[in-house]
Amino acid sequence: xxxxxxxxxxxxxxxxxxxxxxxxxxxxxxxxxxxxxxxxxxxxxxxxxxxxxxxxxxxxxxxxxxxxxxxxxxxxxxxxxxxxxxxxxxxxxxxxxxxxxxxxxxxxxxxxxxxxxxxxxxxxxxxxxxxxxxxxxxxxxxxxxxxxxxxxxxxxxxxxxxxxxxxxxxxxxxxxxxxxxxxxxxxxxxxxxxxxxxxxxxxxxxxxxxxxxxxxxxxxxxxxxxxxxxxxxxxxxxxxxxxxxxxxxxxxxxxxxxxxxxxxxxxxxxxxxxxxxxxxxxxxxxxxxxxxxxxxxxxxxxxxxxxxxxxxxxxxxxxxxxxxxxxxxxxxxxxxxxxxxxxxxxxxxxxxxxxxxxxxxxxxxxxxxxxxxxxxxxxxxxxxxxxxxxxxxxxxxxxxxxxxxxxxxxxxxxxxxxxxxxxxxxxxxxxxxxxxxxxxxxxxxxxxxxxxxxxxxxxxxxxxxxxxxxxxxxxxxxxx
Numbered sequence: 147x148x149x150x151x152x153x154x155x156x157x158x159x160x161x162x163x164x165x166x167x168x169x170x171x172x173x174x175x176x177x178x179x180x181x182x183x184x185x186x187x188x189x190x191x192x193x194x195x196x197x198x199x200x201x202x203x204x205x206x207x208x209x210x211x212x213x214x215x216x217x218x219x220x221x222x223x224x225x226x227x228x229x230x231x232x233x234x235x236x237x238x239x240x241x242x243x244x245x246x247x248x249x250x251x252x253x254x255x256x257x258x259x260x261x262x263x264x265x266x267x268x269x270x271x272x273x274x275x276x277x278x279x280x281x282x283x284x285x286x287x288x289x290x291x292x293x294x295x296x297x298x299x300x301x302x303x304x305x306x307x308x309x310x311x312x313x314x315x316x317x318x319x320x321x322x323x324x325x326x327x328x329x330x331x332x333x334x335x336x337x338x339x340x341x342x343x344x345x346x347x348x349x350x351x352x353x354x355x356x357x358x359x360x361x362x363x364x365x366x367x368x369x370x371x372x373x374x375x376x377x378x379x380x381x382x383x384x385x386x387x388x389x390x391x392x393x394x395x396x397x398x399x400x401x402x403x404x405x406x407x408x409x410x411x412x413x414x415x416x417x418x419x420x421x422x423x424x425x426x427x428x429x430x431x432x433x434x435x436x437x438x439x440x441x442x443x444x445x446x447x448x449x450x451x452x453x454x455x456x457x458x459x460x461x462x463x464x465x466x467x468x469x470x471x472x473x474x475x476x477x478x479x480x481x482x483x484x485x486x487x488x489x490x491x492x493x494x495x496x497x498x499x500x501x502x503x504x505x506x507x508x509x510x511x512x513x514x515x516x517x518x519x520x521x522x523x524x525x526x527x528x529x530x531x532x533x534x535x536x537x538x539x540x541x542x543x544x545x546x547x548x549x550x551x552x553x554x555x556x557x558x559x560x561x562x563x564x565x566x567x568x569x570x571x572x573x574x575x576x577x578x579x580x581x582x583x584x585x586x587x588x589x590x591x592x593x594x595x596x597x598x599x600x601x602x603x604x605x606x607x608x609x610x611x612x613x614x615x616x617x618x619x620x621x622x623x624x625x626x
Contacts, residue, residue, distance in 0.1 A: 164479070294465070312417045329412055338372060354401070392417065528609040529549045531547050548563070557586045561576075
């Protein structure tokens, strides 16, 4: 590496997303200052191109749609035509992202973390080459390293994005004008969230999903609820449908799909392709470092302390194992940092919460009833409707439900699923209950403030026990 600059680092952190920056901060707190290298912007995809900007746009579009569609019923009237100015919305969204990004930079600085821009490639088990944005090279010798490079969007041959007619989630998040019609190829979380954003903003949206339901792998009850609500607002949905070909000629796009042996052509102004992600591990030089990578998935195998097969190299976040969730990456980053600092720690959980930020919000944690029964539990569920909750009526949000899954023998809480306003703020409380080994009786005895959506947890617990207060008693529970 003659002719290059050189530096040393106790701990090299590759990637400044949720897993990487949290690991670096924790290292600094524990007296192990790190060198963090980020190729783009601090905060990674979550802060810059995912969680935060998407939720900002979803929030604004939901407000607009609620005023437009629900406002007259509750006494909100506008003079003239109600408009959503996406150019102004984008400026606001970017201000939110910039403020959050600056917050991350300040936290890293306060923890004594050195931050460099550029890309990193391993050149050996304890060395790497940094390529700066201007093309300059620098050798980094390190004692330990944490890989936190995240994941990248995948595509399909023949359906590659072009930034004009065929777009990625990144393109959608930066819209300054709204297409009259949009095809969404992929009915997973991103497709449903951003597809609904487009529908709320005023586009005619059609979602095409290969699997039999939207949100593959999620509780079918949640998928059915979202499908019902989307179709009710005019979104067209094709599940169990395979994309066969794409015609980009003309003013828009024409997508040919096949369902049950029958082909059909769908047309729209634009196509949004969102068919999954893969770990961004291809260009890291893992072979030079001796780090193993799954040849099929690209994930870097790790143990419960986030260590790879090379003991002093760790991996966290989307690049090491599913699920690809920022809150999982946060915890993994802490575990890796604490392991490096010599603390006794490990990555473990009984219940990983997951949320889809559509309208209604969807949330799940722990087992579904079918999963719990398959695992050998005497699982039973109870479902409580939003329509029986005072706060839901006061918030004009009575369409939804929460479902509690518990063991009929012990009363232990096993899982929770819900669809409705504010359910994303409830799922963590049930996750806590599962982690602590709480029973349904514990939830029922926990006094919730009134009037709030958190009362749903107490109400569904009472219903499971057969002691409901705000719905008619049914044979879904038993006194205990």
